[in-house]
Amino acid sequence: MLNNFEPVGPLEGRWKKHLFDLALVAPQNRHKYNIIVVGTGLAGASLCATLGEANYNVHSFCFQDSPRRAHSIAAQGGINAAKNYQNDGDSVWRLFYDTIKGGDFRARESNVYRLAELSSNIIDQVVAQGVPFAREYSGYLANRSFGGTQVSRTFYAKGQTGQQLLLGAYSAMSRQIENGFVTHHSRSEILDIIVINDRARGVIVRDLITGEINSYIADCVVLCTGGYVNAYYLSTNAKGCNASAVWRAFKQGAFFANPSFTQIHPTCIPPTLETQSKLTLMSESLRNDGRIWTPKNIQDCEKDPNQIEEKDRDYFLERMYPSFANLVPRDVASRAVKHVCDEGHGIGSKINGKRLGVYLDFSDVIKKSGVKEVEEKYGNLFTMYKRITNEDPYVTPMKIYPAPHYSMGGLWVDYNLMTTINGLFAGGEANFSDHGANRLGASALMQGLADGYFILPHTIANYLARNSFDEVDENHPEVKKALTRTKDRIFKLMNAPEAEYSPEYFHQKLGKILWDACGMSRNKTRLESAICEIKSLQEEFWHKIKITGTDEDLNQTLERAGRVVDFIELGALMCKDALNREESCGSHARTEYLSESGEAKRDDKNFSFVAAWEYLQNKEPVLHEENLHFQFLKPTVRDYK
Amino acid sequence: MIFKLHIWRQKNSQTKGGFVTYEIDNISEDTSFLEMLDQLNEELITKGEDAIVFDHDCREGICGSCSLVVNGHPHGKKMRTTCQLYMREYTNQRELWIEPWRANTFTIIKDLITDRSSFDKIIQAGGYVSMHSGCAPDANSILVEKKDAEEAFDSANCIGCGACASVCPNASATLFVAAKVSHLASLPQSNIGTKDRSKKMLERMESLGFGSCSNHRHCESVCPKNISIKNITKLNKIIGFG
Incomplete structure (x- = not known):
């Protein structure tokens, strides 16, 4: 039932043909x-x-x-x-x-x-x-x-x-x-x-x-x-x-x-504090010249990286993917970084007993091309890194770890x-x-x-x-309904029965559930429990959200609360979709569907579709599948080796 | 670390504001300046008080939202945006005065937030190339000297935060105008109409209530993106003052 209005015919001519078929609005009518x-x-x-x-x-x-x-x-x-x-x-x-x-x-x-x-x-x-x-x-x-x-x-x-x-x-x-x-x-x-x-x-x-x-x-x-x-x-x-x-x-x-x-980007500055408010990206362009490695020996993980000998470093992306090396796609790089850290080869400060970080090292390119050339290309990124971490990437390799980046x-x-x-x-x-x-x-x-x-x-x-358009003004019943919906919702946000926690409290809780269940590695059991946890978080939110101040002026706490509760609902749908897709593909890595070396195993027979979810009031969202047809490219196993 | 914070609180543009003093504990050296305010806000919400509002968004030093005056200096006099300040810079300064931008044209909306839409209006006066989408020639058909491209970039680096105008004794936005003018003037693709553009933008700047430049050079000393006052020299040459 989903019609995507995709044109037919040779791929090269589709957009041109479509452009011609699209109706135009004459210049003198556009301002209307x-x-x-x-x-x-x-x-x-x-x-x-x-x-x-x-x-x-x-x-x-x-x-x-x-x-x-x-x-x-x-x-x-x-x-x-x-x-x-x-x-x-x-x-x-x-x-x-x-x-x-x-x-x-x-x-x-x-x-x-x-x-x-x-x-x-x-x-x-x-x-x-x-x-x-x-x-x-x-x-x-x-x-x-x-x-x-x-x-x-x-x-x-x-x-x-x-x-x-x-x-x-x-x-x-x-x-x-x-x-x-x-x-x-x-x-x-x-x-x-x-x-x-x-x-x-x-x-x-x-x-x-x-x-x-x-x-x-x-x-x-x-x-x-x-x-x-x-x-x-x-x-x-x-x-x-x-x-x-x-x-x-x-x-x-x-x-x-x-x-x-959702894309988890491999090269971000790892978190250091519980109170941290956000993560900072270090551009993918750095992987043009930076080499990613971890110590081969777990006992070296606490050492000063400059003291670790070349033979004791594992340039794992170069080892695992010789033809693309440090420039494999983001999902592949992130999974590899997670893998080596889970195996105990991570570096940096311990958070919850784990070291979550690997080195991104520029010493080779600095030796080859000199500080000046590196500065010209990446100077602003190096400065930003130093300001945040208090470490100089010209001297000590950067520490990086994957972080959510794009949807x-x-x-x-x-x-x-x-x-x-x-x-x-x-x-x-x-x-x-x-x-x-x-x-x-x-x-x-x-x-x-x-x-x-x-x-x-x-x-x-x-x-x-x-199309022709009827005159509509603010007195139209649908407009009034939408206004009422919005005002009611704000009233509900401002007047929770047992107001106790700020929006940050709920947002951090949601973040932990999603990162753990629907981040770089996903599985059925975890996703199922995450959906339940998110549902009860949503209930707790409407009971206990505490917003100080008033809704009649600039109130950033209110703004945040409205956004957080939408993220909570969306988080449940993210998990539902991840649960439904019983395959691994790109960023979506279900542990049940990975090859032995940790690569995503697609199931084209059953999952070559776009999962489009429809909202139904007081019911679970319904899935519509838009099948993908590959007429010009043959889906193959994605190989960056 | 423990800090004593004197923070400007003001209900809206019509009411008078003033400093309110807060104390905050458990601040790590790796906490950012804005995270310290987040932490304080969490405490205020717990106590049932209205949280302090301040502009911020990317927290990576590029969007230009954050705009705090710390101990009298826009962005804390570290030549970087407020969001890029970390509390390790303040280990010897445990008492901080935090205020919004101070310039007549930047009206205070609430607490630490000011109205900077005047900067948008200056760009609207002419800070663009008047071209129509889709009509451009091949990108390599007009070559650009590497040094010209770099000079243009250095000017185009301005993030429009407003620190320059807020520190200027004349509350002038000339550095902001000059950065845009010289960015566009440095490139053959965009240097047509430079003189006209400069005049329009300067006129708009003055009509919005900003003062003129009288070479105090404070703007350059607080700019988080190192926009040089050479841009103003260039602007003056263009309009025939130089």
Whole structure:
């Protein structure tokens, strides 16, 4: 019953053909349409800019104090594109192949091919905007390598590529604000989606300064609200990243796809304290030159790493995966790191009796190319590492351990990036579209910008052109219902019967359950008990959540509480999805379905589908399977050896 | 470690604020400055008091949200964002005064949070290339000298936190404007219209209530991203002051 509207015919012609088939809105009519865009990261900001340029009437929202602060800003390493500027055999087809394979054959061929096709346009677009990518001495654009590929196709601006791309999109959006086509609302949180006659027609917004709750009506709504790995409490996401808008959409009828597909990134700074509030990523680009190792002998784990002789070091990724070595995909690297630490070879300070860390060592490249060259490439990352850990990575190897970083799962969307609610679209990390069961490094920025600059503007126009829209105002019963729902919920949050614990208390508890049951290693028994634990945590939450202050002004405790309880509900769905998928694929590693060497064992016969979950009131969510058809690539065992 | 914290509390922009003193114990050297405030907030919630609000998000020094004045210095005078301060820096300073940004245009919304939307409005005046999505030529068709790209990056590194304006005796945002102008002027793709852009952005800055630059150079000394006042020199040359 799930129609993904995937075009047919030769893969190379599908998007072009589809573009031609999409209906257009004539320039003089565009200003009559109102479009709501939620979130101003790469997908949201680039979409606002492009819709504004086309003269649509856009309302954009973000919870931060400025659109420029969306978490895309923190992406470090780079953005992929099949430009083949290095003449190393790259092509659209190869980027397509790498992405499908990297995602362990759990993504749609048509969508991924389109992404690979558009990748080149993105680089052209952002360079023209003034994004200062790294250059060679000749003046040509420079590239570096990322995991899961054997070509150099990543464009970068030091370790701040996301920042530079977002500032580009933000500036383009700012131009449209100035021109009057985009009206932007900062410090505004979306608390519900208004659905009228099976169509998304608006949102309920809480003004985070005054606490006022208002409705905004439009002809369609686009969610570009990012991912949900903050459900794990400790993650590399910004503190504010949340799933509330997509969760409200789910509850209004949008299917949620592959919620268990979450990426645990191998190279993050390990936690040192119980009170730690977040984890910091160290870019994958570091694996270009850094070598990952642990001591061969367990008794060396406490030693100063510089005192451990070369012969006593186990460069385990190079040993296990000679052809990709330190540049294996993230899921493979994370599992290997976990494996060596579980075997007792971890380094760093003990937390709960275990040393969770391995070395990422730059001494070889420093010897070979000198401090200056290393500084030029990674200087800002090294500085950040030193500030946090008080250790100098030029002298002592970095300590790293995997941490939740990205969600491949998200709202189910068709080829037009529309959810199962008509007129509700999802872009960027908020949708499930392109990365299958594991995302390759430097592909998130590519997808966000492809969705925002090049795909959604066309598919949204098609939706507007092919439908007529009744007049709706704030007095419509569905609008009033949504307002009441939201206000009731806030009242319930503020007035728990036995208010005792802060949102942090519940969030940390949820994080521990999810990390343990639905993190890098999953199994049936643990997932089943986790679902029960999460359900009772949810009950405890509504009984005991304590929010001080009032809901009529700026109250960050209230904001957090609302997000945490959505994460609790979503956490249960993540576990349910992980339980249902009785195979291992990409990031989803069920211990029952791993090969002896710890590699994921897919079950294509039974699980070659997208798991799309439908919400039903007072009932368990129902699973819909969208079967994946591989017409152009043959699913094979993913081999990086 | 134990700290005595004097924290600015203010209900909203209409009411008067003041310092409230708190004591906090069990702070490790590896605790970040913001985690210390998290810990204090947990204690306040337990006591039934309204938690202290402060802007923060990425906690990696890149989003530009965090914005605290510590002992009189924006971001604590360590040339890094507040979120990148760790309590090991304060082992010899156990009494801390924590305030919001202080500049007329940055109205206090509540406690330690100010309204910095004026920075967005300055960018809206012209901090962009006026191009249409999808019309760009191949990215390698216009070459850029490596040093120009690096110079552009150094200016584009600005995170828009507002420390520069908050420390300036004139509450001027000239460093912020100059960073954007010289970023775009350094690259052949974006240097068209530089003079016009500079004028528009400076005019907007002044109309929003920021002062002008009179070379105190305090901005440069607190910038967490090392934005140099050379950017201002460049801006002055562009508009014909230099």
